[in-house]
Amino acid sequence: MALSKELLLRIYRDMIRHRTLDYQMIKDAQSGKMSPAWHSGLGQEVIVGPVALLRKDDYVTYTHRAAYVWIARGMDMKEIIAEHYGKATGCAFGKGGTHIVKPSLGILGRSGMQGGHFLLAAGMGIAAQMRGQGQVVLMFFGDGCATRAPLHEAMNYASIWKLPVVWFCENNGQSMSVKLDKTWAIKDIATIAGSYAMPGKTIEDGNDVIAVTEATQEFLDRARRGEGPALLEIKTYRWRGHLEGDPQLYRTREEVAEWMKKDPVKRFEQVLLARGLLTQEDIHRVQVEADAEVAEAQRFAEESPEPPPEDAFNAIYATTHS
Amino acid sequence: MREIQQAQAIQEAIAEEMRRDWRVFLTGEAVGPGGTSPTRPPKEILEEFGENRVRETGIIEQMLAAGSAGASMAGMRPIVDFMYGDFMFPAWNEILQAGLWRSGHGGCENLSVPVVFMAHIMSYSGGGFSHARAPIANVWHGPGLKLVLASTPYDAKGLLKTAIRDDNPVVFFSHRLLNRVNGPVPEEEYLIPFGEATIRREGRDATIVAVSYMVNLSLETAEALEQEGISTEIIDPRTLEPLDIDTILASVEKTGRLVVVDEDHIRCGVGAEIAFQVQEKLFKSLKAPIQRVGNLNTPVPVARSLMSAVMPTKEKIMAAVKKTLA
Numbered sequence: 001m002a003l004s005k006e007l008l009l010r011i012y013r014d015m016i017r018h019r020t021l022d023y024q025m026i027k028d029a030q031s032g033k034m035s036p037a038w039h040s041g042l043g044q045e046v047i048v049g050p051v052a053l054l055r056k057d058d059y060v061t062y063t064h065r066a067a068y069v070w071i072a073r074g075m076d077m078k079e080i081i082a083e084h085y086g087k088a089t090g091c092a093f094g095k096g097g098t099h100i101v102k103p104s105l106g107i108l109g110r111s112g113m114q115g116g117h118f119l120l121a122a123g124m125g126i127a128a129q130m131r132g133q134g135q136v137v138l139m140f141f142g143d144g145c146a147t148r149a150p151l152h153e154a155m156n157y158a159s160i161w162k163l164p165v166v167w168f169c170e171n172n173g174q175s176m177s178v179k180l181d182k183t184w185a186i187k188d189i190a191t192i193a194g195s196y197a198m199p200g201k202t203i204e205d206g207n208d209v210i211a212v213t214e215a216t217q218e219f220l221d222r223a224r225r226g227e228g229p230a231l232l233e234i235k236t237y238r239w240r241g242h243l244e245g246d247p248q249l250y251r252t253r254e255e256v257a258e259w260m261k262k263d264p265v266k267r268f269e270q271v272l273l274a275r276g277l278l279t280q281e282d283i284h285r286v287q288v289e290a291d292a293e294v295a296e297a298q299r300f301a302e303e304s305p306e307p308p309p310e311d312a313f314n315a316i317y318a319t320t321h322s
Numbered sequence: 323m324r325e326i327q328q329a330q331a332i333q334e335a336i337a338e339e340m341r342r343d344w345r346v347f348l349t350g351e352a353v354g355p356g357g358t359s360p361t362r363p364p365k366e367i368l369e370e371f372g373e374n375r376v377r378e379t380g381i382i383e384q385m386l387a388a389g390s391a392g393a394s395m396a397g398m399r400p401i402v403d404f405m406y407g408d409f410m411f412p413a414w415n416e417i418l419q420a421g422l423w424r425s426g427h428g429g430c431e432n433l434s435v436p437v438v439f440m441a442h443i444m445s446y447s448g449g450g451f452s453h454a455r456a457p458i459a460n461v462w463h464g465p466g467l468k469l470v471l472a473s474t475p476y477d478a479k480g481l482l483k484t485a486i487r488d489d490n491p492v493v494f495f496s497h498r499l500l501n502r503v504n505g506p507v508p509e510e511e512y513l514i515p516f517g518e519a520t521i522r523r524e525g526r527d528a529t530i531v532a533v534s535y536m537v538n539l540s541l542e543t544a545e546a547l548e549q550e551g552i553s554t555e556i557i558d559p560r561t562l563e564p565l566d567i568d569t570i571l572a573s574v575e576k577t578g579r580l581v582v583v584d585e586d587h588i589r590c591g592v593g594a595e596i597a598f599q600v601q602e603k604l605f606k607s608l609k610a611p612i613q614r615v616g617n618l619n620t621p622v623p624v625a626r627s628l629m630s631a632v633m634p635t636k637e638k639i640m641a642a643v644k645k646t647l648a
Contacts, residue, residue, distance in 0.1 A: 059396060092428030101427040108395045109427040111388075113415055119385050123392020123400075130347065130374060130398060153385035161377070315429025316465050318436075318489035 003213060005277055011052050011072075011209060012272055013286050015045040015265045018068040020290040021077055024298055025067070025084065029244040033302075034084045037098060039065040040240035044170055046206060046264045048072040049213030050138060053220055059106040059124040059137040061117040063170065064098060065238065066110075069140065073105045077297035087304040094307040095315075115145035118154035118167075125163030125229070136164045136223045138216075144175030147183050155229070159196040162228035166219045169233040171206070176242045177250045190233035199230040206234025207264035210271065237262075323506040328496060331475035331507050332361040332440075335482035336401060338511065340371055343399060346486060347375040349386060350403030350440075354378035359405050360442055360501045387413035387439065391420040391491065394437040399486060404441040407495065408455050420491040421466025434489045438482070443497045443534055445585045445633060451621035456585035458533065459592050461493045462562050468492040468516060469563040473537040475505035477560055480514030488516070497535040517564035521573070525555035528579035528643050531570055531596055533559060536583040536615075536634060543639040554643060562592065567599055574600055578609035579646035583634055588616040613642035 022042050029038035041047075044065065051060060051072035062069040070080055075091070083090025084097060092101050101109040108124065111117050121139035128135035141151075146169060158165050169189050173180045180187070193200020199219070203212055212234050219230040237259035241248045248256075272278035326334075340346045352358045355365040357378060368376045379386065383404065390400035404410050410417055420435045427433055443456040461469050468490050472478035478496060485492040522537055523544055532540040537558045544554045555573050559565055574580050580600055582593035593614030600612060615634045623629055 090428070092426070092430050095428040096426060096430075099427060101430045101433060103395075103431040103433050108392075108433065109423060109430075111419060113419070116388060116416065116419065119388030119416065120392035120395070122385065123389040123394070124396040126347075126377075126389065126393040126400075127396030127398045130345070130393075150384050150388070153382040154389065157379065157382060157385055157389070314425075316425045317468070318424060318429070318432065318434040320487060320489040 003210065007052060008272060008277060011049050011213070012268060012278065014048045014052065014072045015068070015268065016286050017290045017293065018045055018048060018071045019265060020287070020294045021071065021080070022067055024081070024294050026240065026244060028084070034086070035097060036244045038084070038244050039098070039242065040238065040244070041065045041068050043239035043259060043263070044068065044172060044236050046209045046212045046234065046236065047140065047170065049209045050168060050216035053213065053217055054106070054138060055135070057106065057133070057135050059108065059121070059128065059135065061121045061124070061137070061139045062107070062110060063140050063142050063145070064110070064114070065142070066100070066140065070100050070107070073102070073107060075100070075102050075105060075107070077293060078300045081297050082301035082304050085301045085304070086306060087301055088307040088311070089300070089304040093311060115141065115148035115150045117141070118150040121165055122154040122158045122163055125158055125165040126161070128164050129161070134224045136166060136220055138166050138168060138220070140168045140170055142175070143169065143171040143173065143180055143184065143189060146189055147175070155196045158229040159198050162226065164223040164226070165229040166216065166223055167229060167231040168216065169231065170236060171233050172236050172238045174238065174242070174250070177246070179250060188233060190231050193231040198228060200233070201231070202233045202235070204235050206236040207262045207267060209264055209268045323508055325504045326475055326507050327502050327504055328472070328475040328478045329361050329501040331479035332482055332496060333363050335479045335486070336363060337367055339483055339486040340375060345397060346399045346401065347377060348401045348403065349377035349379060349390060351379055351381060351386070351405060351409070353403045359403050360498065361403060361440070361496065383409055383412035384416050387416035387420065390437045391416065391423065391435050394435050395423070395433065399436050401438045401440060401486060404439065406444045406453055407441040407457050408444065408453050410439065410441055410457060417467070417493070418464055421464060423466070424490070425466060435491045436489045437491050438485045438494055439491065440494045440496070442501065443495050443585060445497070445535065445622070446629065447498055448624050448629070449622070450624045454622040456617065458495065458562070458584055458586040459590060460586070462592065462595070463590070466491065467563065468561065470494045470516070470561050471533040472496055472560070473500060473534055473558055475503070475507050477514060479507055480512050481560060484513045484516060495534055499535045500538070514560070516561045517566050519557050519559045519566035519569035521555065521569070522558050523554065523556040525553035525577070527553045527577060528581060528646050529555045529557060529570070529573040529577045530581045530583060530639070530643065531557045531559065532583040533562065533592065534585065536585060539634065539636060540583055540639055543636045543643070546636065547640060547643060552643065552647065570596065570600065571603055574604055575607050578607055580608070581613045581615060581639065581642045581646060583615045583639055585617055585634060587619050588614055589619050591616055610646040610648070613645055615639050615642050
């Protein structure tokens with residue numbers, strides 16, 4: 001199935017927008033403008049592709065390394081940066097930080113307990129199934145949190161109940177400072193799909209955005225048709241440490257350099273150039289626009305006020321109207 | 323008025339709310355017609371609503387809690403039956419996070435988590451340290467969860483219906499020793515608002531604040547005390563979050579003496595919180611130090627002799643009341 005030109009160009013643009021934003025956030029984490037807990041997604045931008053496939057009323061859950069998900073889903077950079085700065089104009093009004101939220105885009109928040117979102121995603125699948133309007137849940141997780149127990153409870157029952165969930169493993173081979181061979185007894189996490197009687201697929205070259213997006217489309221369609229969950233795994237790599245300030249003693253510079261040669265953004269750019277879908281002028285323009293967008297959003301966040309202290313007591317309980 | 327058991331009152335509340343709102347569903351271990359949950363719905367419920375809305379499961383406490391929380395964030399209104407209160411602990415992180423979720427995300431676009439976590443306190447069952455706990459104070463401690471303890475069939479039905487319609491995560495406790503107790507429940511629909519305590523018994527000399535089965539135990543104790551000429555007033559808060567402290571304060575202002583009774587561990591417990599709030603407001607009206615009766619700080623034992631040493635009993639409540647009168 002061919003992805004449309006419009007979709008491919010949108011994916012490319014959002015990959016550049018993500019990358020530009022990510023570099024800004026790295027700078028801010030290093031300078032102390034925000035918490036050092038910035039989990040850079042540089043090197044894993046293929047995720048933009050799968051997210052771009054979603055319908056507006058679909059749900060998506062994300063990992064701690066996820067600016068590409070927020071960007072591809074259509075969030076405004078202003079409320080992303082402002083939230084990380086702890087400003088009143090952030091999407092969670094300065095209460096969430098990296099726990100980015102936008103219910104109208106199907107982003108219902110994030111559990112700080114890694115892997116807790118397997119269960120939340122299954123639950124969103126229950127809601128989608130009960131509503132019966134063909135909504136799906138695209139659930140991103142890393143190889144690290146996948147060793148936690150919630151994966152089992154969620155995947156097993158999602159299969160039993162045929163919930164419309166696509167489990168998407170961003171396998172970057174590193175659980176904080178621990179390598180995959182110390183956290184998993186198997187090499188390909190998608191092989192567990194068989195244990196839950198659902199289709200599973202590993203994409204060894206996980207930095208090929210077209211292959212990854214097409215494979216996701218197949219599983220999303222299947223889930224939308226009511227045929228149940230599936231598990232897609234891609235092998236990829238994060239360029240930065242687990243968070244800023246990570247001394248990265250668990251890997252060599254050579255290993256990082258090797259993966260940087262497989263840059264998903266540059267590779268996609270080459271493909272688009274070769275197909276005549278993109279020109280050097282376009283590349284330049286997309287970057288200039290992204291720079292301007294990030295600069296404006298950063299300025300907005302910087303100039304925004306902190307929330308007033310009394311806001312700490314807001315929104316703890318919802319007011320019931322039903 | 324007809325009389326029904328508390329378990330039936332709970333079943334009726336669930337069925338009525340499922341009929342009223344297609345977003346309401348029931349899930350839990352053994353909640354099917356053949357299940358062992360004390361409040362499993364009758365067979366007709368499964369026939370009426372189907373497996374989409376009566377989702378019986380095996381042992382998956384984390385999935386029950388967070389799966390239901392996730393469904394509720396996405397617009398549904400799940401009721402989770404954990405059976406034993408103890409079985410909430412494997413899902414403790416997920417239950418607490420349901421309470422933190424809305425505020426933690428700033429209430430963005432009015433994000434809410436309208437889920438009911440129902441469980442039965444299994445005290446006095448001989449279940450021991452991991453099957454007979456009453457995790458009341460644990461729930462009450464943090465922000466974001468509402469906390470309901472029903473001590474009569476009437477309250478159970480009215481409060482559970484309110485809980486299901488509430489836009490927040492609500493923990494609803496029934497009790498194994500209350501589920502089979504009969505009480506008047508009208509045929510017509512009614513709701514009981516949260517945050518309204520009820521006076522179970524009027525009296526002059528001392529106030530007892532008690533929740534769940536401790537209300538019944540305190541009522542029995544009050545009869546015995548009456549024989550000795552001591553008149554006690556018994557307040558059942560019905561919901562601890564929100565707490566109707568005013569009704570408690572008014573009673574203590576009248577009697578000048580307070581005993582708080584619950585089944586959870588005493589340390590950092592229900593009694594500690596209520597006693598603190600009362601002394602803060604009414605220090606000068608108090609005629610004696612406030613007394614607490616609760617589960618002493620030991621794991622719940624099995625042998626009856628040990629259990630009575632640890633758990634609240636009529637004798638201990640009597641002694642506590644008398645201490646305030648000494």
